[in-house]
Amino acid sequence: MPPFPATEPNAPTLPWIQVAPGAPYFTTNAGQPWTPIGQNDALTWPDLAGLFRRQNVAAVEGHLAWLAAHGITCLRLMLEYCQTEHRYLERPVGRFQPNMVRFWDDLFALCERYGLRLLLTPYDTFWMGRRWRHHPYSRAQGGPCAQRTQWLRDAGMRQAIKDRLTFAAERWGGSGALFAWDLWNEIDPAHAGRRPAALAEFVSDLSAHLRAVEQRCFGRSHLQTVSVFGPVLGHYPAVAEVIFRHPLLDFATTHLYDAATINNPKDTLGPALATGRLVREALGEMPATRPFFDSEHGPIYTFNNRRRTLPEAFDDVYFRHMQWAHFASGGAGGGLRWPYRQPHVLTHGMRAAQRSLAVFAQLLDWASFQRRNLNHEVQVSDPAFAVFACSDVRQAVVWLLHQDRPLTRRAAPRAPRPLAVQLSLPGLTPGPYLVQLWDTAVGQALGQLALVATTVGLRIDLPAVGGELALAIVPAPSSAGSC
Structure with a gap:
């Protein structure tokens, strides 16, 4: 050598x-x-x-x-x-x-x-x-x-x-x-x-x-x-x-x-x-x-x-x-x-x-973050969306993907019509949470929601979801609001 x-x-x-x-x-x-x-x-x-x-x-x-x-x-x-x-x-x-x-x-x-x-x-x-x-x-x-x-x-x-x-x-x-x-x-x-x-x-x-x-x-x-x-x-x-x-x-x-x-x-x-x-x-x-x-x-x-x-x-x-x-x-x-x-x-x-x-x-x-996969456990109100998610008792990541008419090799990209969606996320400790919304197609924040989880889970109402959306869910600070 x-x-x-x-x-x-x-x-x-x-x-x-x-x-x-x-x-x-x-x-x-x-x-x-x-x-x-x-x-x-x-x-x-x-x-x-x-x-x-x-x-x-x-x-x-x-x-x-x-x-x-x-x-x-x-x-x-x-x-x-x-x-x-x-x-x-x-x-x-x-x-x-x-x-x-x-x-x-x-x-x-x-x-x-x-x-x-x-x-x-x-x-x-x-x-x-x-x-x-x-x-x-x-x-x-x-x-x-x-x-x-x-x-x-x-x-x-x-x-x-x-x-x-x-x-x-x-x-x-x-x-x-x-x-x-x-x-x-x-x-x-x-x-x-x-x-x-x-x-x-x-x-x-x-x-x-x-x-x-x-x-x-x-x-x-x-x-x-x-x-x-x-x-x-x-x-x-x-x-x-x-x-x-x-x-x-x-x-x-x-x-x-x-x-x-x-x-x-x-x-x-x-x-x-x-x-x-x-x-x-x-x-x-x-x-x-x-x-x-x-x-x-x-x-x-x-x-x-x-x-x-x-x-x-x-x-x-x-x-x-x-x-x-x-x-x-x-x-x-x-x-x-x-x-x-x-x-x-x-x-x-x-x-x-x-x-x-x-x-x-x-x-x-x-x-x-002691994550466990929740792809099958998160409930979504509209089957048009596939759900990918993981969570522990304090934090969660969720990604929604519109399943109707997916992009093919020959098609021009197009955004599906926005739909109102409700999610039910199990397993979080009851209390206040901050849900931060992220447009994964564009790569930018869309605002945040202040919500409260109960013993049956966290319900998230999303008024208008287009093709895809990510959620970062974390405990809310005491001064958190919504926007």
């Missing part, structure tokens, strides 16, 4: 991210709320490509500054990208490439500067699998492992994975710009000889190893998760034990790909309903205090199989509806989109939706 010079110190460093004590959301170690709002990105995609070999650092810095100004807090990246031959972190195995190391040195420094954080996963398992014979870890290239089916069980491969995590942790693990480790991207029994039981041992081994490295270097460790391609849970139900309940993991992440809706969307309603259903199912699988979010989603079949990019106006609404369905159903943040666009970046409309969510998120106290 060639020697690398130490990175320049960044002072002051960003606070580290932790799970809120007793609540399934995130805070900094200074106690400030932190919500993961962002997307997947990659070394070769347009927004970050200029950082490789420092071809255009100014453009990347300008982009990151722009993201921070729009409420973006988190980027999910893989330490290498294997669709081509030029972005391997190691080549051959164990020899870390100087240009790649410098890329990450620079990216961490920029993220520190602009307050952005990274969810890192060590391997691009999608392209690594499809181009396995080219990968430095493949025995065909002198690496330790002969077959993809042995990735998680081969002793030489396991040691190479640990060595990579050790290198990354020692070099970048001291930074608060590192949000968390996704120990393995889209873990699958197919990577372990189709033996689901092998996954728990693999996660335990890697988790303990990485924590030991960070404890040795920094006296503490970053959060950990393991992601899964959602449909794998249907084929191998036992994988849920690892993804949602493994005792060494800090939070749970899945990739929300639903074949009938999300993967190849025909309208913007079906993906939102599927997101709400999948988030509810996930929350039902895990401890009540464990955070959950979708760390990858998007129109994978439309883009990869049909070679089509969704019309931008349609894609913006599809994105926004999935974001709010995820958030209101109890997910932390709005989920992390894989762009699936040409070029491979999010649109300005999607960024506006993220900024809207970032502002709305400031209305709630996440450090004390």
Whole structure:
């Protein structure tokens, strides 16, 4: 392994991210709320490509500054990208490439500067699998492992994975710009000889190893998760034990790909309903205090199989509806989109939706929000509206989405006729509440209501709801009024 010079110190460093004590959301170690709002990105995609070999650092810095100004807090990246031959972190195995190391040195420094954080996963398992014979870890290239089916069980491969995590942790693990480790991207029994039981041992081994490295270097460790391609849970139900309940993991992440809706969307309603259903199912699988979010989603079949990019106006609404369905159903943040666009970046409309969510998120106290999903429990007077909601005994988030004549790919966007709606929200402690209204299509506040919850719940009368509306429900201060 060639020697690398130490990175320049960044002072002051960003606070580290932790799970809120007793609540399934995130805070900094200074106690400030932190919500993961962002997307997947990659070394070769347009927004970050200029950082490789420092071809255009100014453009990347300008982009990151722009993201921070729009409420973006988190980027999910893989330490290498294997669709081509030029972005391997190691080549051959164990020899870390100087240009790649410098890329990450620079990216961490920029993220520190602009307050952005990274969810890192060590391997691009999608392209690594499809181009396995080219990968430095493949025995065909002198690496330790002969077959993809042995990735998680081969002793030489396991040691190479640990060595990579050790290198990354020692070099970048001291930074608060590192949000968390996704120990393995889209873990699958197919990577372990189709033996689901092998996954728990693999996660335990890697988790303990990485924590030991960070404890040795920094006296503490970053959060950990393991992601899964959602449909794998249907084929191998036992994988849920690892993804949602493994005792060494800090939070749970899945990739929300639903074949009938999300993967190849025909309208913007079906993906939102599927997101709400999948988030509810996930929350039902895990401890009540464990955070959950979708760390990858998007129109994978439309883009990869049909070679089509969704019309931008349609894609913006599809994105926004999935974001709010995820958030209101109890997910932390709005989920992390894989762009699936040409070029491979999010649109300005999607960024506006993220900024809207970032502002709305400031209305709630996440450090004390012990949410439970209420998508089925909230009663709504008009079935024209789908309801996505989560609540504890003091706070609630509700999102209403008009179901009639949803936007399709070929239709021009149009707002449904506003309708009066009554909601009944169970479970809140009796007393006064402030209901803050948010237009999620436009991204602006619409005022607030002062209401009183009784022993039978909180009744909310909304005189005119158009296509979509979010509600942030919090205890009212003694001087609260209505407007």
